[in-house]
Amino acid sequence: MPIAQSIAAPVGLQGYVMQVQMTPAVCSLDTSKKKQRKCLEGYSLTITGLIPETTQQHCNTTTSPNLSPLQDKVVARVMPDENARNRLWYGIGGCTGLTASQYFRDIINKADKLKIPTDLTGVENKFVQLNTLKSQFLKLNPNMHRESIRFICQNSGKTTLLTGIQICYKTNGLYKQCSSQVLSNCPNHFYIKGSY
Template identity: 65%
Template sequence: MIFKLLRKLKKRATAWVLCCAGFFLFNSQLIAAPQLQGYVMQVQLTPAVCALDSSKQKQRKCLEGYSLTITGLLPETTERGCATNSSASLSPLQAKVVARVMPEENARIQLWRSIGGCVPMNASQYFRTVINLADKLKVPADLTSSENKNVQYNVLKNQFVKLNPGMNNNSIRFTCQNPLSNPVLTEVQVCYRVNGQYKQCSNHIVSNCPNTFSIKGTY
């Protein structure tokens, strides 16, 4: 199954489709390591973040109207120090592909330098893994709509599970800003085994969204 990650164009209010099927082959051997317990992919709802955080409004993801961006694929590991000095450089072609889901180059470099010491791959392999997992993941239409939506926690979670074979209700977590008043969904966290299959999220990965919250479609 091919996942098409959508972003909205601010001026046109239309969807731009990322489809990189077949561009990268997922190699589970690259991400298997004894000290790793899994990975957590952070999918950011960009319109909400851009609207709520004025410091980010001049970033590319806000200016170009992305609806979803990936802020990280974080390793779950017993290691305490994950920083690395290894290169985060990518080929021009790979950098262009990665920018479709991670548009800020500086953020990408900082991410790699903060977690690269805990993943058994180089930067190129790591970002290929990000793209492959993004390509696989299907998201409910409400997350990429140009309209503001009010949704129920369980309904949205069940939509994810229905769209993604192998995922269960414990494979996904939601993060909201202002969870006690006017809660807005800002991030979805998806949990994976080291082989790229969905798994139950660890206990320290929690949702803070109430039963009903909003999804911001425009900014």
Template identity: 55%
Template sequence: MKSIDFFKRRFVRWGQIFVSCLMLSFGTSLYAASSQNLAGYILHVEMTPAVCALDSSRQKQRKCLEGYSLTISSLLPEVPVNRNCETKSSATLSPLQSTVVARVMPNETERVQLWQNVGGCVPMNASQYFRTIINFAERLKIPTDLTSQNTITVQKESLRQQFTKLNPSLPANGIRFSCQSSRSDSILTEIRVCYHKNGQYKQCASHVVTGCPSEFTIKGSY
């Protein structure tokens, strides 16, 4: 079974040397600081072709126009319900880091808004937070079914097994799938991956629900 590096968009291939340089530049370890009542993180991976096809208001966004296969919409801290996570701290990144983060989060306005919404609940500054996102994305191996130019139908459990085979430390309950109905189909729109505070995979909590039936469609090129 083949996998694909998250950083490889459709029609774009990154060299191993470039990826290695990124890891040397941004590091591979998470910061050791802790935050009270922080249970972990949830990475939200967006199925870009599906989102672009289903939401006409997004079709002129860069990720749609340039043919991204996958993008990251957020890395959310798991904190008690109703906790205010807003921050007024700066979301400014260095030019190099901004360029790298744009590979998986191309909309700068959305990145800034994300940080302002969650920065108050993470034990790091904006640079460290987006570095963590890059580290998570680089480590997560993606089944080729998710980046194919063809629209295909898959079984939920089969896709789950592909993920756990490619990512041996990811538990079966460490991933959730979200779908949106379109005519008679359920189309995969998002994948959620759950992490401990230290960045290791973990089982998702009960509040992280699966919104897909046993069989659904993966949208290909758009």
């Protein structure tokens, strides 16, 4: 297949959702993950994917997710688990319209541009209000729409922890309003787990 065909924009692509994981919370809630690099090395945030929003039914690809050693090192800063990156690519690569190298470069570019409130990367556990955290994101990222961000929480005993953030993008990389399929399940108040 010619290269031009392999990177043409796929039919039905409506945008992307970047999934950002609150690593300390996830590592404390799921004991099976405690030996993963992101938990052992104390990452505060990791990206688990840039998921295409598409009308296509099947997004699998057989193209290689292998990156150059330099790009692999750069991507590992935000996505430390190579096996998870490979599974992600094989599962969604067919709907991105990109090569693996372009796709992971796009993740790095979006991660570098996204400004994160300090409450999310501190060492202290914090009790926060959803609207306050959303306002911090909007202040730090002036082009972000109020409906471009969704928060994911999980209960841990009597405590509700923030476990993830989803950011919605148009195909051109600008922020967009999240679709109705991208849900937020956090209450008005929740905890942010600090670093280990």
